[in-house]
Amino acid sequence: MIPKALIFDVFGTCVDWRSSVAGLVEKHLPTCDGFAFADAWRGEYQPAMKRIRDGGRGYVALDDLHLENLDRVLRHFDIQVDDRPALNTAWEKLDPWPDVVPGLMAIKDKAIIAPCSNGSIALMTRLARYAKLPWDCILGAEIAQDYKPKPAVYLASCAALRLEPAQVMMVAAHNDDLHAARAAGLMTAFVARPKEHGPDQTTDLTPDANWDIVAQDFLDLAAQI
Known part of the structure; x- marks a missing residue:
């Protein structure tokens, strides 16, 4: 079945969060190891x-969780920052992988495209403007008031589009995300991002299940659908 909509994991699948956050951290904190800080923050x-x-705990938007997490990491690194909220906007300024924007444009000619991210609507909107991600709408955790891989997040995204789960394809570079989406009834597509966690990455280098599509990148994904 050709999907009527494709929904995408964003952090790692669409954007290179690690290099982007590291670069912005080093601008704010010139003496800090940006990659070590980014890894700790993501941790x-x-x-x-x-x-x-x-x-x-009740639902808290990822923007606020990122700020709480930033405080923990600053304490760990024994660093003082005057404008923590400004540093926290690093997650709104992440560079896309080179194939993402042209690939999304090609996919958009065939189906609805939207993020299904744990990022809030505000975060995903600002990130889309920064990275030029041509979404048709913003879906994901905030409309479900929960976080992936809970089934409610995938199902709420389908419901918001008035589509059955079987009409929607989840795209991710993370096998666990796809296992959860498949369990909720969605189609699945795997696109590996072997540099998401840096040169020593050992996870999600290959698909670990028979996903509906395994693509080299988003342009390949567009061709396969």
Whole structure:
């Protein structure tokens, strides 16, 4: 079946968060190892969301979780920052992988395209403006008031488009994201991003299941659908 909509993981799949955050950190904190700081900041990402997914805390937008996580990382690095909110906007200024914008434009000719990210609507909107991501709309965690890989996030995105899950394809560079989407009834597409975590990355280098599409990049994905 040809999907009527494709929804995309963003951090890692569409944008190079690690290099982008590292570069911006070094502009704000010239004496800091930007990559070490970016890795530590990202390392707080899943634990912060897990407390919400597990019911230990109500929904909090990722912008606010990023700021809380930033405070933890600053304490770990023993760094003082005068304007923490300005540094926190690093997550709105992430560079896309080279194939992403032309690939999304090609896919958009065939189907609806939207992010299904854990980022908030505000974060995804500002990031789209910065990176020139041509989304038709913004979907994901905020409309579900929960975080991936909870089924509600995928299903809320489908419902917002008034489409059945089987009519929607989830695109991600992360196998666990696709396992959750498939369990919720969506089609799946895997696009590897072997440099997401740097030169020593060991995870998600290859698909670990028989996904509906395995593509080299977004242009290949556009050709396959």
